[in-house]
Amino acid sequence: KAKEAGRNTSRFFCDALHAKASRQLQLENLLRKALEKNEFSLHYQPQYRMSCRNDVDRSGLMHECISNQMIGCEALLRWNNAELGNVSPAEFIPIAEATGMIESIGEWVIREVCTQVRQWQDAGVEPFRVAINLSPRQLFNPNFEVMVYRMLRESKLDPCWLEMEVTENILMLDIREATEKLNQLRNMGVKISVDDFGTGYSSLSYLKKLPIDSLKIDRSFVQDLERCPDSTAIVQAIISMAKQLKLSVIAEGVETEEQATFLAGNGCTDLQGYFFNRPLSAKAFTAYLMSSAEHQQDCCPSDILGF
Ligand code: C2E
Numbered sequence: 001k002a003k004e005a006g007r008n009t010s011r012f013f014c015d016a017l018h019a020k021a022s023r024q025l026q027l028e029n030l031l032r033k034a035l036e037k038n039e040f041s042l043h044y045q046p047q048y049r050m051s052c053r054n055d056v057d058r059s060g061l062m063h064e065c066i067s068n069q070m071i072g073c074e075a076l077l078r079w080n081n082a083e084l085g086n087v088s089p090a091e092f093i094p095i096a097e098a099t100g101m102i103e104s105i106g107e108w109v110i111r112e113v114c115t116q117v118r119q120w121q122d123a124g125v126e127p128f129r130v131a132i133n134l135s136p137r138q139l140f141n142p143n144f145e146v147m148v149y150r151m152l153r154e155s156k157l158d159p160c161w162l163e164m165e166v167t168e169n170i171l172m173l174d175i176r177e178a179t180e181k182l183n184q185l186r187n188m189g190v191k192i193s194v195d196d197f198g199t200g201y202s203s204l205s206y207l208k209k210l211p212i213d214s215l216k217i218d219r220s221f222v223q224d225l226e227r228c229p230d231s232t233a234i235v236q237a238i239i240s241m242a243k244q245l246k247l248s249v250i251a252e253g254v255e256t257e258e259q260a261t262f263l264a265g266n267g268c269t270d271l272q273g274y275f276f277n278r279p280l281s282a283k284a285f286t287a288y289l290m291s292s293a294e295h296q297q298d299c300c301p302s303d304i305l306g307f
């Protein structure tokens with residue numbers, strides 16, 4: 001009996017491993033053709049800056065209200081395949097990274113963002129920054145900054161509208177090389193932010209020396225804010241550290257009004273998350289830009305936050 005159970009268990013693991021490996025292989029094969037088949041697209045998730053202002057309501061009471069202004073957005077890659085449907089970047093990016101395909105895919109992302117930003121600016125939209133996620137292989141590619149420079153020039157974009165997000169772990173892979181690469185990008189005028197901050201292994205002493213502009217508080221801390229005192233402490237520590245190091249700070253994964261209020265009240269006024277907007281298709285995001293330009297006002301669920 002026991003022997004049989006053991007056999008069943010190993011059979012189970014074997015099947016599970018097999019299923020996983022064959023899915024990986026399938027993804028890998030389909031991913032190889034995804035660029036030429038035009039299966040990628042970008043979604044854009046807006047980022048907002050909260051600002052406090054005083055308001056007097058009908059009964060004459062002063063309220064500290066918050067209004068949001070869109071300050072930028074993050075470009076997020078989407079893959080839609082005929083056979084597989086939508087595949088999450090959490091699943092296909094690691095495969096693209098492991099196989100080296102991320103270099104050509106990443107190049108596509110940068111070109112697409114530059115083209116899109118040029119179109120928005122040509123349409124008269126008030127310029128704002130767009131953030132791109134970088135994988136280690138892209139950053140460490142010797143031709144990377146030349147490629148970025150070329151794309152910016154081709155689309156006649158001021159580099160200050162481009163931001164590159166890297167994780168702490170990328171930075172720690174090879175701190176000297178990463179510093180050099182980031183310096184080249186920054187000298188060009190591109191902004192650098194550290195994504196998923198707090199989840200990696202960066203050392204605080206390095207953080208001070210790295211050529212970075214901002215920290216992006218990981219959404220795991222933001223999401224635990226209401227439940228977990230540790231997360232509250234971590235978030236407050238990250239915010240005050242960013243201020244000390246003269247870095248800007250933004251929180252991602254903001255889903256509730258309470259989280260937004262807590263963050264803004266504690267000095268992190270730049271926010272991104274489902275509470276404001278999901279990542280939007282290029283078309284939907286463009287429509288959103290046009291309608292907020294038309295109304296000449298700040299966007300989104302403004303004036304609903306109050307301390
Ligand atoms: P990330 O850079 O940390 O991006 C934030 C992720 O959180 C996105 O998932 C976004 O859709 C999601 N998100 C935004 N607001 C909320 C929220 O309020 N609640 C929750 N639960 N989630 C929220 P997505 O688009 O699935 O991307 C996952 C990861 O894939 C990204 O994490 C990034 O590391 C990677 N990725 C996406 N696009 C690219 C790309 O073009 N190149 C590279 N190298 N990596 C990318």
Ligand code: MG
Pocket residue numbers: 074133165195
């Ligand atoms: Mg990111």
Ligand code: MG
Pocket residue numbers: 195196216218219252
């Ligand atoms: Mg992140």
Ligand code: MG
Pocket residue numbers: 195196
């Ligand atoms: Mg991430």
